[in-house]
Amino acid sequence: MPRNILFGLIAAVAAALGLAVGAMLLQPKSITIASGTLLQTPRALPAFSLTDQDGQLFDNARLNGHWTLVFAGFTYCPDICPGTLTLLKAVKAKLGPEAAKLQVLFLSVDPARDTPERLKSYVQFFDPTFLAATAPDAELEKLARGMSFVYAKVPGATPDSYTMDHSTALMLVNPQGQLAGFFTAPLKADSLSADLKTILGNG
Structure with a gap:
């Protein structure tokens, strides 16, 4: 040759x-986790525009550069929401220095009652670093489809006594602002923090 x-x-x-x-x-x-599922290919989120607990814009850019745990709920929730936020406070404590790579966002699906002032007071009761945001229903529905969570208004005895049914999973968003996975019930502080340490350490 x-x-x-x-x-x-x-x-x-x-x-x-x-x-x-x-x-x-x-x-x-x-990466394998015990508390939920990581998507094989992270999913891009639609463009969205929320209002945070300080009355400021919370959009896709606010998700960039760090991991975000998103929990959809409402401040009038009697048990699941306060229980989950209490759990997340414990999880952040267990993360130690890795907690600096993670932000927690409480996404209210009750924009009629959950004003920025109420959201701020609510989340800061659990942890002053927690964020909160909401938006009109049309914007929330778009984000719900993108993040694969559901919610619905349940009428009460009076117009103001309604409640909200909503998904209980935590949605994980990666530092590129993409949906990366879900953590599902039953959530335990030890296993969830261990999974997050693995993810944050590799991300």
Whole structure:
């Protein structure tokens, strides 16, 4: 075989091997968690516009650069919401220094009653670092579809005594602002914090 052809074949094989090794190195590490499910391919979220607990805009950009746990609920919730926020306070304490990589967002599905002032008072009771936001129903419904959670208004005896049914899962958003997975009931502080340490340590 002529030397120039041989050198060409060697170069082609080396290039192919280099591409294969590069692809392997660029693949995300496989992570297994006990408290829920990580998406094999993170899902882009639709553009959204919420109002946070300080009356400021909370949009997709606020999700970039850190991991975010999103919990959908409402401040008049009698048990699930306060119980979950209490759990998340304990989880953040167990994360230690890794907690700096994570933000918690309480997403109210009751915009008629959950004003920014009420949301701020509510979440800060559990942890002053927790964020809260809400939006008109049309905006919430768009985000609910993108994040795969559901909610519905349940009428009460009077127009103001309604309640809200809602998903209890925690939604995990990665530092690129993509839906990365879900943590599902029953949620336990020890297992959830262990899973988050693994994710945050690899992210």
